Amino acid sequence: MTVKAFVVRAPGGINRLQIDERPDPGAPGPGHIRVAIHATSLNYHDLLVANGTIPTADGRVLMSDGAGVVEAVGEGVTEFQPGDHVVSCFFPQWPDGLPRQEVGNFAGTPGDGIDGFAAPYVVRPATAFTHAPRDWGFAEAATITTTGLTAWRALVVDGGVKPGDTVLVLGTGGVSITALQLAKSMGAAVMVTSSSDAKLERARAHGADHVVNYREHPNWGEKARAWTDGRGVDHVVEVGGAGTLAQSVDAVRVGGRIALIGALAGREGNVPTAALMRKHARLQGLIVGNRRQQQDYVAALNHSGQRPVLDRTFAFGQLAEAFHYQQSGAHFGKVCVEWHPSAPLATGQRLG
Numbered sequence: 001m002t003v004k005a006f007v008v009r010a011p012g013g014i015n016r017l018q019i020d021e022r023p024d025p026g027a028p029g030p031g032h033i034r035v036a037i038h039a040t041s042l043n044y045h046d047l048l049v050a051n052g053t054i055p056t057a058d059g060r061v062l063m064s065d066g067a068g069v070v071e072a073v074g075e076g077v078t079e080f081q082p083g084d085h086v087v088s089c090f091f092p093q094w095p096d097g098l099p100r101q102e103v104g105n106f107a108g109t110p111g112d113g114i115d116g117f118a119a120p121y122v123v124r125p126a127t128a129f130t131h132a133p134r135d136w137g138f139a140e141a142a143t144i145t146t147t148g149l150t151a152w153r154a155l156v157v158d159g160g161v162k163p164g165d166t167v168l169v170l171g172t173g174g175v176s177i178t179a180l181q182l183a184k185s186m187g188a189a190v191m192v193t194s195s196s197d198a199k200l201e202r203a204r205a206h207g208a209d210h211v212v213n214y215r216e217h218p219n220w221g222e223k224a225r226a227w228t229d230g231r232g233v234d235h236v237v238e239v240g241g242a243g244t245l246a247q248s249v250d251a252v253r254v255g256g257r258i259a260l261i262g263a264l265a266g267r268e269g270n271v272p273t274a275a276l277m278r279k280h281a282r283l284q285g286l287i288v289g290n291r292r293q294q295q296d297y298v299a300a301l302n303h304s305g306q307r308p309v310l311d312r313t314f315a316f317g318q319l320a321e322a323f324h325y326q327q328s329g330a331h332f333g334k335v336c337v338e339w340h341p342s343a344p345l346a347t348g349q350r351l352g
């Protein structure tokens, strides 16, 4: 028996994605579960692996995020049973506690250091998954692995956001819109920046209290201070990196916190060291989170009623098309891919 999997051929490139036949992973051994994967969501990291910016093994099965249904459990597995809806972990080797040496790289991350979830069936250690939020669709659940957990850790676990806080999120991609929703659900006020007025309108519809077009107002740090009566915001969810950090430092309050998550606006650049010191601000780099944090996040979602904002969902055979769409920057929130594992490819479906 074989199954179809979406892989990237070295040295990478979206035009070098292809569907390969792989052996069916079979029955789960002790401590493992077999999962029928129904959906994945696209992250910037997946795009960098797919387009070859992050080199990976030839034939690597793509995608860090996977959501699906447990088909069978191996000996000793008590946490899951067949029929459970589950979602994968970004760092399956990081169960709990502080970040360790092993999570300083992507060697254990699905879709990068190990095979990912662009495949209809996988067998993995049970600890590579958590339960999905109750009654969520597969594409919705797939957004938790990378985007959701990052926003949760940045704002809640490490940020300690509380009612009445002010939060600044940059742009309207997956992490930022999830952070907007999360901050609102925690009782915070949120400012959103975007290059598009139409997207800012959508952000308002999702609860943004203040919006600024960062193309029209390149000094949006000042706008953030004005919005907070000169004080500055308590938290910045910083996805731009080098190109936006100076404005984020300008935006943050004295004693505030900047969670450095992404590098959409550049990997290297000047850090405004003196301004950062004068602000007594904390700048923390972070990458996603651990399994325990994901379990806590899922528990919170089961109560909050918050659902992810899905911009567009593609079919299995359209993964390359989905990456092109993501790369265009047209999306607001998350881009996903969803399929039925027993028929990942509809007849005649093209490969993007």
Ligand SMILES: NC(=O)c1ccc[n+]([C@@H]2O[C@H](COP(=O)([O-])OP(=O)(O)OC[C@H]3O[C@@H](n4cnc5c(N)ncnc54)[C@H](OP(=O)(O)O)[C@@H]3O)[C@@H](O)[C@H]2O)c1
Binding pocket: 042, 043, 044, 045, 146, 147, 150, 170, 171, 172, 173, 174, 175, 176, 193, 194, 195, 196, 199, 214, 239, 240, 243, 244, 260, 261, 262, 263, 264, 265, 286, 287, 288, 289, 326, 329, 330, 331, 333
């Ligand atoms: N550290 C982690 O654990 C972690 C986890 C997830 C993602 N990330 C990183 O976080 C970043 C965002 O990821 P994502 O998945 O949310 O990406 P995404 O969905 O592709 O978000 C892209 C959006 O970011 C906005 N953007 C681009 N350049 C910008 C700039 N110069 N200033 C402000 N906004 C800008 C744009 O919003 P508008 O169209 O509204 O302008 C764009 O649509 C990436 O660098 C990714 O690698 C890190």
